[in-house]
Amino acid sequence: MAEVEITEWRPRQPGFYLFQIFGIQARLDWSWFLVFLLVVWSLSAGYLPHEYPGYERLTYWTTGLITTISFFVSILIHEFSHAMMAIRSGIKVSAITLFVFGGVVHMTQDAKSPRTELSIAIVGPLTSFALAGLFGMISQMVPEDSHPMITIACDYLAWVNLVLGMFNLMPVYPLDGGRVFRALWWWKTGSLVRAMRVSTDIGKGFTVALIFIGGLQIVSGSLIGGLWLISIGMYMRITS
Ligand SMILES: [Zn+2]
Incomplete structure (x- = not known):
């Protein structure tokens, strides 16, 4: 969840290559695989059976796996929102790497004005809040006769995206909140x-x-x- 890291333009970035879109490579750091397994396990063997008892084990593991993948896709969308805003401001972005606590956007230069810095930083948490709203809405719209795990997964995803947005707004550099704070201070003092x-x-x-x-x-x-x-x-x- 540390967001923007200034690196040299390198065609090869560290980690496992996922895909490329808008000229940006999405990559997974090796530490990510460990976290992925941990999250799947803690959801499927801990949170879900504890909070919602009475289902088969396969149901918990399927729900846990799909929810974890959706959670990491949410983080990827958060990081891409930073990258797209940077590109809009004329900054080249080579890759996004997901690692243990979130992601890093590899940009080739720093923001040139506090306004640019502010917009690149704030768009990430706003995207997470929008995703939280989206999952909350889907949860409300799921037909009543659907499997209860669909609503449970959507509610969980709404909640984690909300937490993700708030966590990133902490005024601690290099989190988004720290960057927002730095941009505002830069704006104020010049x-x-x-x-x-x-x-x-x-x-x-x-x-x-x-x-x-x-x-x-x-x-x-x-x-x-x-x-x-x-x-x-x-x-x-x-x-x-
Ligand atoms: Zn962010």
Whole structure:
């Protein structure tokens, strides 16, 4: 979910090649396969049978697999919205790579104005919110005699897209929210350097807070939630 990374134009990008559209390669980082299996497993063997008992195992695994694929397609659409906005602003995009926590858009140059930066950053969360609305609408429109798992999957996808949009709006660089904040600061002060410094400082404070809260959660007995927060915090510290 860290969004835009400036890289040299390279015809070959790391990871597994998926497809190419509008001249942009969609790729999967090797770490992604592990996360994919983890999400399928936690949905099919954990969340679904726990929340909606009484179905066959095959039903849970089929629903889990389709829901996970739809979730990753949603992330891909989110990343493509950044890429398309960048291209509209005259910035070349070579590839999108999905990896452990989301995706990276490989652009060949940085945004030249705060306005461009703002539009490239904000379009991602807005796309996720639109997808959340779309899945919510589909869930309402599913005929009553359909399999209940269709509604369950749509509700879940509406919810994860909403969370994805909100998570990305956190004011932590390099998340979209951090970029939005940096663009607004750049716009206000006219100085990209100062905007960079302020947004980096806020990002650092935020990640330290996340790691701290994660530690508190582990101490209080919530191991998975705590580890999740800490790994997000560590990831942000590494990438910022
Ligand atoms: Zn984004």
